[in-house]
Amino acid sequence: MKADATLDCVGLYCPMPIHQTANKLKELKTGQVLEVLASDEGIKADAPAWCKATGNEFVGMEEKGGEIKVYIKKTK
Amino acid sequence: MAEKMTLIVFSGDMDKALAAFNLAIGGASIGMEVSMFFTFWGLNVIKKNEGPLKSKGIMRKMLNFLNRGGAKRLGLSKFHMFGMGKWMFGKLMKEAKSPSPQELMTIAHQAGVKFIACTNSMGTMGIGKDAFVPEVDTYGGVATYLADAKDGRINLFI
Numbered sequence: 333m334k335a336d337a338t339l340d341c342v343g344l345y346c347p348m349p350i351h352q353t354a355n356k357l358k359e360l361k362t363g364q365v366l367e368v369l370a371s372d373e374g375i376k377a378d379a380p381a382w383c384k385a386t387g388n389e390f391v392g393m394e395e396k397g398g399e400i401k402v403y404i405k406k407t408k
Numbered sequence: 409m410a411e412k413m414t415l416i417v418f419s420g421d422m423d424k425a426l427a428a429f430n431l432a433i434g435g436a437s438i439g440m441e442v443s444m445f446f447t448f449w450g451l452n453v454i455k456k457n458e459g460p461l462k463s464k465g466i467m468r469k470m471l472n473f474l475n476r477g478g479a480k481r482l483g484l485s486k487f488h489m490f491g492m493g494k495w496m497f498g499k500l501m502k503e504a505k506s507p508s509p510q511e512l513m514t515i516a517h518q519a520g521v522k523f524i525a526c527t528n529s530m531g532t533m534g535i536g537k538d539a540f541v542p543e544v545d546t547y548g549g550v551a552t553y554l555a556d557a558k559d560g561r562i563n564l565f566i
């Protein structure tokens with residue numbers, strides 16, 4: 333999946349990935365997509381939940397060998 | 409206007425402080441206006457990690473000698489084992505790159521979480537504002553908390 337920016341949260345546990353996602357998304361423009369790399373399983377539930385709570389769009393998720401990639405589109 | 413979240417931090421246990429800061433940072437990350445009201449043993453979380461506190465009277469002196477506080481000195485609510493459990497937990501957290509209570513406090517503060525210290529507990533225990541970290545925004549009482557909690561979507565007691 334194509335993204336406008338990438339955030340590396342590999343090795344970080346809750347709440348750091350969503351905290352950093354929130355900060356990083358502030359730097360993006362509306363309509364741009366952020367790719368978040370993570371290793372904590374929690375991100376699979378947290379990323380869609382964070383999007384639902386903030387009104388941003390959860391685009392999708394990929395998983396390869398323990399590394400999880402989630403894609404969030406800034407809509408707010 | 410942003411939705412509000414309030415946390416009463418009554419406990420001075422390290423594990424509970426971690427939970428409280430995690431919730432606060434999470435709340436801030438979804439755009440909520442978060443305030444943490446530290447009271448009773450919870451005041452230990454926001455005390456400076458410094459030497460003995462100045463207070464008057466033998467009982468308060470004794471209390472503040474035994475109850476020095478500071479985010480670094482918080483004990484575990486379970487398996488503390490005179491500090492051994494806490495030491496091991498600290499090692500595990502470092503290994504997992506999990507932030508310490510002090511680090512979480514800084515992150516929460518930077519994320520805009522407001523810290524309130526309970527003046528009633530401070531008075532009873534005989535400690536002044538100089539005992540606390542500079543991140544404390546307000547020194548107040550129950551009305552300060554309730555004014556926030558009244559409009560709070562999430563209000564928790566820890």
